[in-house]
Amino acid sequence: MNESPAPRPATVADVARAANVSKAQAARALGGYGAVSEPVRRRVLDAAEELNYRPNALARSMNTGRSQTIGVVIAEVENPFFGLAIRGASDVLRRHGYDVVLANTDERTDAEEDAIRVMLDKRVDGIIASPADADATAHLSAAMAAGSPMVFLDRHVPGMEVDSVEVDLRRLAGQATAELLELGHRGIGFISAVQAPSDVYEPGMTLPNSSVADRLGGILDAYARAGIEPDPRWMRLNAKAPETIRAATQALLDLDDAPTAIIASDSMVGLEVLKVLRERSLRVPEDVSFLMFDDMAWSPLVDPPITVLSQPAYDMGVAAATALLERLRGSSTPPCRRVLEGEMIRRASVAPARAAVDEAPSMVGGTAVR
Amino acid sequence: MNESPAPRPATVADVARAANVSKAQAARALGGYGAVSEPVRRRVLDAAEELNYRPNALARSMNTGRSQTIGVVIAEVENPFFGLAIRGASDVLRRHGYDVVLANTDERTDAEEDAIRVMLDKRVDGIIASPADADATAHLSAAMAAGSPMVFLDRHVPGMEVDSVEVDLRRLAGQATAELLELGHRGIGFISAVQAPSDVYEPGMTLPNSSVADRLGGILDAYARAGIEPDPRWMRLNAKAPETIRAATQALLDLDDAPTAIIASDSMVGLEVLKVLRERSLRVPEDVSFLMFDDMAWSPLVDPPITVLSQPAYDMGVAAATALLERLRGSSTPPCRRVLEGEMIRRASVAPARAAVDEAPSMVGGTAVR
DNA sequence: CACCCCAATGAGACCGGACTCACTCCAGTT
DNA sequence: AACTGGAGTGAGTCCGGTCTCATTGGGGTG
Numbered sequence: 001m002n003e004s005p006a007p008r009p010a011t012v013a014d015v016a017r018a019a020n021v022s023k024a025q026a027a028r029a030l031g032g033y034g035a036v037s038e039p040v041r042r043r044v045l046d047a048a049e050e051l052n053y054r055p056n057a058l059a060r061s062m063n064t065g066r067s068q069t070i071g072v073v074i075a076e077v078e079n080p081f082f083g084l085a086i087r088g089a090s091d092v093l094r095r096h097g098y099d100v101v102l103a104n105t106d107e108r109t110d111a112e113e114d115a116i117r118v119m120l121d122k123r124v125d126g127i128i129a130s131p132a133d134a135d136a137t138a139h140l141s142a143a144m145a146a147g148s149p150m151v152f153l154d155r156h157v158p159g160m161e162v163d164s165v166e167v168d169l170r171r172l173a174g175q176a177t178a179e180l181l182e183l184g185h186r187g188i189g190f191i192s193a194v195q196a197p198s199d200v201y202e203p204g205m206t207l208p209n210s211s212v213a214d215r216l217g218g219i220l221d222a223y224a225r226a227g228i229e230p231d232p233r234w235m236r237l238n239a240k241a242p243e244t245i246r247a248a249t250q251a252l253l254d255l256d257d258a259p260t261a262i263i264a265s266d267s268m269v270g271l272e273v274l275k276v277l278r279e280r281s282l283r284v285p286e287d288v289s290f291l292m293f294d295d296m297a298w299s300p301l302v303d304p305p306i307t308v309l310s311q312p313a314y315d316m317g318v319a320a321a322t323a324l325l326e327r328l329r330g331s332s333t334p335p336c337r338r339v340l341e342g343e344m345i346r347r348a349s350v351a352p353a354r355a356a357v358d359e360a361p362s363m364v365g366g367t368a369v370r
Numbered sequence: 371m372n373e374s375p376a377p378r379p380a381t382v383a384d385v386a387r388a389a390n391v392s393k394a395q396a397a398r399a400l401g402g403y404g405a406v407s408e409p410v411r412r413r414v415l416d417a418a419e420e421l422n423y424r425p426n427a428l429a430r431s432m433n434t435g436r437s438q439t440i441g442v443v444i445a446e447v448e449n450p451f452f453g454l455a456i457r458g459a460s461d462v463l464r465r466h467g468y469d470v471v472l473a474n475t476d477e478r479t480d481a482e483e484d485a486i487r488v489m490l491d492k493r494v495d496g497i498i499a500s501p502a503d504a505d506a507t508a509h510l511s512a513a514m515a516a517g518s519p520m521v522f523l524d525r526h527v528p529g530m531e532v533d534s535v536e537v538d539l540r541r542l543a544g545q546a547t548a549e550l551l552e553l554g555h556r557g558i559g560f561i562s563a564v565q566a567p568s569d570v571y572e573p574g575m576t577l578p579n580s581s582v583a584d585r586l587g588g589i590l591d592a593y594a595r596a597g598i599e600p601d602p603r604w605m606r607l608n609a610k611a612p613e614t615i616r617a618a619t620q621a622l623l624d625l626d627d628a629p630t631a632i633i634a635s636d637s638m639v640g641l642e643v644l645k646v647l648r649e650r651s652l653r654v655p656e657d658v659s660f661l662m663f664d665d666m667a668w669s670p671l672v673d674p675p676i677t678v679l680s681q682p683a684y685d686m687g688v689a690a691a692t693a694l695l696e697r698l699r700g701s702s703t704p705p706c707r708r709v710l711e712g713e714m715i716r717r718a719s720v721a722p723a724r725a726a727v728d729e730a731p732s733m734v735g736g737t738a739v740r
Numbered sequence: 741c742a743c744c745c746c747a748a749t750g751a752g753a754c755c756g757g758a759c760t761c762a763c764t765c766c767a768g769t770t
Numbered sequence: 771a772a773c774t775g776g777a778g779t780g781a782g783t784c785c786g787g788t789c790t791c792a793t794t795g796g797g798g799t800g
Contacts, residue, residue: 009516011756022780027758034759035777057491058431059756063785067428069471069492078457078684080450087448090474099488101439102472104460118469121427122439146379271667278671296668297641301648303673314448381786392750397788404789405747429786433755742800749794760783769774 010051018047030055061123070324071119073103073112073129074153079268081294081313082130085153088317089128096325098125107132107195107208107240113139120146126324130154133195133208149327153320155211161335163327165319167311167342169211169293173218174225176263176291176309176344181226184353185261185289188230189252190219191273192265193240199248201235212237215265215293234259245272253280253288260353264292267299274302285351295345305347312340380421388417400425431493440694441489443473443482443499444523449638451664451683452500455523458687459498466695468495477502477565477578477610483509490516496694500524503565503578519697523690525581531705533697535689537681537712539581539663543588544595546633546661546679546714551596554723555631555659558600559622560589561643562635563610569618571605585635585663604629615642623650623658630723634662637669644672655721665715675717682710 016026021040028034029044030053036044047053061067070093074082090100101124103115112132116139119127127143127150134157144150144162152164180188194212196205207213216235223230233255236248249272252259264270270292277284284290284304292299295310319338386396391410398404399414400423406414417423431437440463444452460470471494473485482502486509489497497513497520504527514520514532522534550558564582566575577583586605593600603625606618619642622629634640640662647654654660654674662669665680689708 012758013756023757024759024780024782025778027756028779031758035779037778040778054487054491056493056756057488058428058437058493059785060758061428061785062432062756062787063758065785076457077447077460078450078453080448080453083448083450083453086472087446087474090447090472094473099492100472102456102460102470103464104457117424118427121424122469123426123428268667271671274671297638298666298668298672301641301644301672302668303671382788383786393787394750394752394789395748398749401788405749407748410748426786429755430788431755432757432786433788435755744799745797747794747796749792751790751792753790754788755786758784760781762779762781764779765777767775767777770772 009056010048010053011056012053014051015044015047015053018051019043065123066125067123068097069099069101069122069124070321071101071103071115071122071124071127071129071148073105073115073119073127075107075130075132076104077102079266080296081154081266081311084313085317085320088314088319089153089321090317092318092321092325098325105132107193109133109136116140116143119143120148124148126150126328128153128320128324130211131157131209134158134210135206135208149324151320151324151327153316155209156337158210163323163335163338165316165323165338165340166211166214167316168339169214169309169311169342170218170221172293172309172342172344173215173263174221175218177219177222178225179344180261180263180289180350181222181228183261183289183351185259186228186353187234187255187257187259187261188219189234189236189259189262190216190265191236191239191245191248191252191262191269192216193245193269194237194265195240196237199236199238199251201232201237203232207237212265215263219263231255231257239269242272245269246276249273249276253282259288261289261291261350264290267292267294267296270294270306274306284349287354289350289353291350295343299345300347304349307347307350308345310343310345312342316340379426380418380423381426382423384421385414385417385423388421389413435493436495437493438467439469439471439492439494440691441471441473441485441492441494441497441499441518443475443485443489443497445477445500445502446474447472449636450666451524451636451681454683455687455690458684458689459523459691460687462688462691462695468695475502477563479503479506486510486513489513490518494518496520496698498523498690498694500581501527501579504528504580505576505578519694521690521694521697523686525579526707528580533693533705533708535686535693535708535710536581536584537686537710539584539679539681539712540588540591542663542679542712542714543585543633544591545588547589547592548595549714550631550659550720551592551598553631553659553720555629556598556723557604557625557627557629557631558589559604559606559629559632560586560635561606561609561615561618561622561632561639562586563615563639564607564635565610566607569606569608569621571602571607573602577607582635585633589633601625601627609639612642615639616646619643619646623652629658631659631661631720634660637662637664637666640664640676644676654719657724659720659723661720665713669715670717674719677717677720678715680713680715682712686710 012027016023026044029036029041105111130153156164192212239245239248264273291307293309295308299306382397386393396414399406399411475481500523526534562582609615609618634643661677663679665678669676
């Protein structure tokens, strides 16, 4: 029963020999191209079956130039937002015969450069990426130049003409902020994981990715529209690890003009903020209003149910994959930014600001403002 | 400025030509093997730099036989448990120069067969898989036979001698059930996504994966040890999609001898169960005690904080990758099941059974039993 | 000074498919 | 009957690396 240790797989040549035809004929029969007589086709196919022949995808890629593989370069698989997006992309791609190679960058440019390099070396047919830093894009341009179509997911890079799939985060953030302002909140905290030169936002500071820049931009927009001057110290960056998120939250709460509402830039940040609030025995929304980006399955179940700015993560993955497939099909229409709609889902974590409690109607329970 | 559209990448031959040496010499200098004089090495390396030479990983794989790629075949990336495990594996693998190809199976055997086939065709050096069905393993054996070392994640397949990384789920489930029994619960519901011939467990039924079989086994163990006969109708299977999970929960609650406690087989099931409980205005843990497998970041934050049976998902991924690397290094020690320790984290979703409320001490607030 | 050894080098085989080219038949034209 | 055309076929090249093998030449040894 114990066969030779590694009965290495049959090749076209093996099949050809078994079928008593030339390698070329066997390849034709197997590949379904060129002219092959019925009897030969039968013999070859039977022999292949018999030998359990499977084409070597590597060899095939060598001279077709295509590998039927798409590289996905994102910050972190374990972030449910990206997890879902990957799933969306992966579903579409597989349906079209493509496989997915994955790389995590942790938002580090060097890791991203590495990843892109590897993808190129492996001759992926295309790349889906969430560029970590809009200012370090040489490797991305290199990938494009090498002929690998690319689609940006969740972000775009100003000045780079590349397809992208995003959500109208600026509008969404603006809307949420406007509602908070209307509820009497003046200090609105914002905590994000983006890497920035300082932990506190400084006017005019440029952020490495559009995704967070838009969130913050939307908030500032709303302040501007309301004619109110926000305190930059309310905007906290560099909060990626649990400890730094905690520190940022603490810092916010310890401010003399501490914000009465907090917006978390994503669900992972949000979770940690909530923990700190709970530890400090601050009630949400009575003491502090809270909302976050990304609607997670658990957001309606925590206490209180969280008001969120939802992004269609799965659909974003689908859209990115679809756009990429379009490029692979040879489309050369100008690069296009696809902006999907996000949605503010009002639950119970937002209420009128403490001091304004008499002026505005209650927001508890998910009643819409206005 | 606009160069030729696809200035296809430089090859060893190009570099050799530029450096005025033979292809063989260039290859030696580039690959760092064989004997190469210093001046030649310089010239070649400079030329490579100049031409921006990058070796074609495909071509390399063709004759080394190794692709520096590991296939990961799991049910679903978007399940945070697998997401974290993938991250763990991916971190270790990348550190050792391997890349990861991903495939989702949705627990469907046909998708799994497909995925494995593709991996083999791409000549992955090894495979990490969570086999969907312990009875349909021909393709897995084929992979082993083809010389691809494999490691099972989260599951093992009885009768297949393959490395695996698991958690002592049976003990964990047994412990949890024992505590529930001690708290006076007699009816303990169990809801799982496993595919089974019927939606209700039937004694002697074999389940397709060890992971769920162990969970259920542990529960039955505890019943047996306590000398109590469980009602098989308390054990609900086939609850994968939100609707089926809801239906299973409803069915459980509508039973004449409805369980007073529910164990969810994973966090995605748990979330849906919680929603149904909430809709029915059933209080946790006053009306129904609840606990679930997998500790998610949100489990302490929902209302009430959820008691969980935690699995070290990230570490499991790390362990699986480590085991695989060991095999790739040529180790031929007998296959080994690595069993990591899970942990019961007691929070506030478990309390004494209604009828037994006078006999047992309160469990609210995370106090351990006994 | 003849001899040996080995560093240094180039030519070319090879991995496993995809594909080109040249050649053979034979049916269909004219 | 000579001629065209395309189906059917095999030999062989190519993709871009890795690696074997044979050859060269200079330094060390007896």
